[in-house]
Each structure stands twice: as C-alpha cells, then as structure tokens.
Amino acid sequence: MFFYFLVAVVAALIIVLVSFYLAVFVIGKKRKRHTFDEEYEKERAKNYPPPYPNGWFSLGSSSMVKAGQVIEVAALGQKFAVFRGEDGKVGVLDVYCPHLNANLANGCVKGNNVVCPFHAWEFDKDGKCAHIPYTDTIPRKAQTKAYHVQENWGLIMLWHHSDGIAPTWSTEGCLKEVEEYKYHSMTSDVLRIHLQDFAENGADYAHFAFVHDILTIPFANKFVYVKHTLNIEFGEGEKGHEAYFSDQADLVFRKNDQLVPQAGGFATVTFFGPGFLVFKFKTRVANVLLVKTFTPLGELKVRMDDYVYAPKGTPGLMIKYILGEASAQFHDDIAIWEKKNFATKPLLVKGDGPIMKMRAWYSQFYTENSYLQRGTAAPAKPIMAEEEELVEVE
Ligand code: FES
Numbered sequence: 001m002f003f004y005f006l007v008a009v010v011a012a013l014i015i016v017l018v019s020f021y022l023a024v025f026v027i028g029k030k031r032k033r034h035t036f037d038e039e040y041e042k043e044r045a046k047n048y049p050p051p052y053p054n055g056w057f058s059l060g061s062s063s064m065v066k067a068g069q070v071i072e073v074a075a076l077g078q079k080f081a082v083f084r085g086e087d088g089k090v091g092v093l094d095v096y097c098p099h100l101n102a103n104l105a106n107g108c109v110k111g112n113n114v115v116c117p118f119h120a121w122e123f124d125k126d127g128k129c130a131h132i133p134y135t136d137t138i139p140r141k142a143q144t145k146a147y148h149v150q151e152n153w154g155l156i157m158l159w160h161h162s163d164g165i166a167p168t169w170s171t172e173g174c175l176k177e178v179e180e181y182k183y184h185s186m187t188s189d190v191l192r193i194h195l196q197d198f199a200e201n202g203a204d205y206a207h208f209a210f211v212h213d214i215l216t217i218p219f220a221n222k223f224v225y226v227k228h229t230l231n232i233e234f235g236e237g238e239k240g241h242e243a244y245f246s247d248q249a250d251l252v253f254r255k256n257d258q259l260v261p262q263a264g265g266f267a268t269v270t271f272f273g274p275g276f277l278v279f280k281f282k283t284r285v286a287n288v289l290l291v292k293t294f295t296p297l298g299e300l301k302v303r304m305d306d307y308v309y310a311p312k313g314t315p316g317l318m319i320k321y322i323l324g325e326a327s328a329q330f331h332d333d334i335a336i337w338e339k340k341n342f343a344t345k346p347l348l349v350k351g352d353g354p355i356m357k358m359r360a361w362y363s364q365f366y367t368e369n370s371y372l373q374r375g376t377a378a379p380a381k382p383i384m385a386e387e388e389e390l391v392e393v394e
C-alpha cells in the first residue's frame with residue numbers, strides 16, 4: 001500500500017516539475033507582435049503628451065563603448081556620438097560635426113577627444129573644438145552641442161531637458177541596492193507605446209484583476225488566481241521626481257477565495273523620473289531586482305531595457321521563473337498599450353485608482369517647450385495637473 005502511495009506522490013511531483021519546466025523554458029510567453037499602420041501611428045501620437053519628457057535616459061550599457069572608441073547611438077529623436085576618452089570618461093556630442101556635418105561617430109578617439117573623419121577637427125567632452133590641423137586660430141564659435149552624462153550601475157545616462165537646462169537631480173545613489181546584488185542578465189525590446197502609459201499602469205488599480213490575474217504555470221489557473229493589493233505614493237521636495245508603487249500579489253484558491261499559504265510575492269517599484277525605475281520582487285523562494293530603463297526613440301517608439309540582478313547564490317531557475325511571471329504580465333500590458341489611445345479626460349469611476357494623481361506627478365516632466373518642439377501648442381494650462389479637473393464619476 002505504502003509503495004502505491006509513494007508512486008502516486010512521485011508521479012504528482014514529476015507532473016508539477018514538468019509543468020514548471022515547460023512554463024519556464026518551453027512555453028514561456030512570447031510577446032504578441034502587432035503590425036502598425038505608420039500613417040495612423042502619426043495620428044495616434046498627436047493625442048499623447050510629447051514623446052520626450054525631461055529627465056535622465058539610458059543610452060545603453062557602459063560596455064558598448066570602450067576606452068578609445070566612438071559609436072553612434074539613436075535616442076530622443078536624434079543621433080549622438082558617444083565616445084570614451086583614454087581617461088575612461090564618456091562624452092556625448094551631437095553626432096554631426098559643426099564644420100561640414102560629417103558624422104563624428106565615423107571618426108576616432110585621440111587622447112580624450114573625438115576626431116572628425118572629414119577634416120580631422122578634434123572636440124573635447126564639452127563640445128569645444130580643441131584642434132584644427134590646418135589652421136592656428138580656432139574660432140570661438142567652433143563648438144558643438146555636448147550633453148550632460150552620468151555613468152552609474154553600468155549604464156550611460158543622458159540628461160534631456162526641453163528647456164536646455166542643466167540636470168535638476170542626479171542619478172548618483174538612486175540604485176544603491178544594485179551594488180549588493182549580482183548581475184544576472186539583460187533583455188531589450190522596442191515597444192510602440194508612449195512611456196507615460198507605463199507609469200499610469202501602476203496607478204490603474206482596476207486593470208490588475210482583469211489583466212494580471214493568471215500565472216504562466218499550465219493548469220494552475222484552473223485552481224488559483226492572483227489577487228493584488230496596491231499602493232502608490234509620490235516623492236516630495238528633492239525627491240519630487242520619484243514615485244513609489246507596491247503590489248502584494250497573493251495566490252487565492254478559485255474554489256473558496258482562501259489564500260494559498262506561503263505563496264505569492266511582494267513587488268515594489270521606485271520611479272526615478274520618466275526614464276528609469278527599479279523593481280524589487282520578494283517571494284518565499286527568491287528575491288529579484290530589475291532595473292528597467294525607458295528610452296524614447298521617436299513618437300510612440302520606446303526602447304525598454306531590463307537589467308536583472310539577484311542576491312549571490314540565488315538559483316538561476318528561480319530567477320527565470322520570477323522574471324517569466326513578471327514579463328508575462330508586462331506582455332499583457334504591452335499588447336494593450338500598443339493599440340490604445342490617450343484619453344485626455346478619462347471617464348473614471350470609484351475603484352479606478354489614482355490615475356490622475358499619477359498624471360499630475362508626470363506632468364512635471366513636460367514644459368511648454370516639450371510641446372513646441374513636438375510641433376504642437378502647449379495646452380493653455382497643463383491638462384493633467386489639477387486633480388479637481390477630473391471627470392470622475394461616483
Ligand atoms: S566636417 Fe568635421 S572636420 Fe570638417
């Protein structure tokens with residue numbers, strides 16, 4: 001009798017493990033790829049806020065440009081020459097040389113300057129022309145646009161401000177935890193979304209019950225669903241560019257709405273302006289940290305890079321499973337964002353979550369110039385700034 005019992009237990013265990021393996025490694029959830037009518041996309045973009053809010057944006061990993069190298073990087077609707085001097089420091093200049101507009105990224109690095117491939121003018125990291133090989137006098141106007149850049153946690157971060165002002169906050173110390181964790185992996189994707197939709201998603205409490213209630217493990221969803229308990233807060237003063245989201249995700253038996261003991265997890269997200277954030281997933285089995293960067297490339301075109309970290313010794317399988325669940329949730333959101341429009345005055349009801357509070361927080365990242373540079377007039381007053389202006393239905 002005991003033998004049969006043992007066989008049954010082992011068989012059940014094998015089924016669970018095989019399902020788990022299939023979910024993590026075989027089935028996975030591939031992102032649904034939409035097709036886009038480019039002409040219509042231009043119209044859709046006009047309904048959204050401007051594509052380039054103000055803040056720090058990732059140009060990519062530090063490793064993409066070695067000392068003595070210059071490369072071209074496209075971001076924020078333009079192209080940059082990103083180079084690393086022999087001193088190890090990164091400079092970011094407008095890619096086109098101010099002399100006759102050759103592409104500086106096709107040049108080379110000499111010392112700590114970038115050298116243009118056309119007439120060999122040299123520019124330093126401040127964009128100042130440091131040398132012209134065939135003339136003694138360097139005109140004062142021989143200067144190209146240089147960008148504020150900070151390099152932290154293996155990323156090259158660029159400051160963008162539509163008014164051309166210097167950084168109003170720093171990326172230093174934003175992601176202290178990353179230093180305590182071990183780097184695991186990185187993924188990158190280009191999404192046809194406006195990056196504000198990502199931020200609004202955390203404040204859109206009602207969609208969690210409909211979009212994020214199932215797991216990737218086959219068959220599990222017949223028995224359990226995920227219940228979310230959500231909260232969002234906004235930084236003040238010096239931390240005004242930060243926002244904090246949390247989600248206690250519990251597994252609940254469909255049969256009786258009772259919690260599955262010891263299951264589920266806790267996720268927090270800290271937003272640092274519009275360009276990057278850190279996700280922390282805490283579960284019974286493992287903790288995972290995800291640095292997500294959003295780099296707008298053009299209207300409704302955003303590069304999303306995910307850098308994954310976990311405490312030393314965390315089993316790779318566990319990291320993959322937690323990430324698999326998280327990215328399945330993102331994919332479900334992305335499928336909606338890529339085909340939605342922007343409701344300037346949404347019809348909100350009780351239970352929708354603090355969507356307009358999130359919009360009010362986000363509106364600090366646009367100035368009048370953000371609209372003017374996009375070629376549209378700025379709204380007479382920010383459409384999203386006043387909570388009292390909401391169309392809110394009780
Ligand atoms: S175009 Fe760059 S030096 Fe002439």
Ligand SMILES: [Fe+2]
Nearest residue numbers: 201207211333
């Ligand atoms: Fe979502």
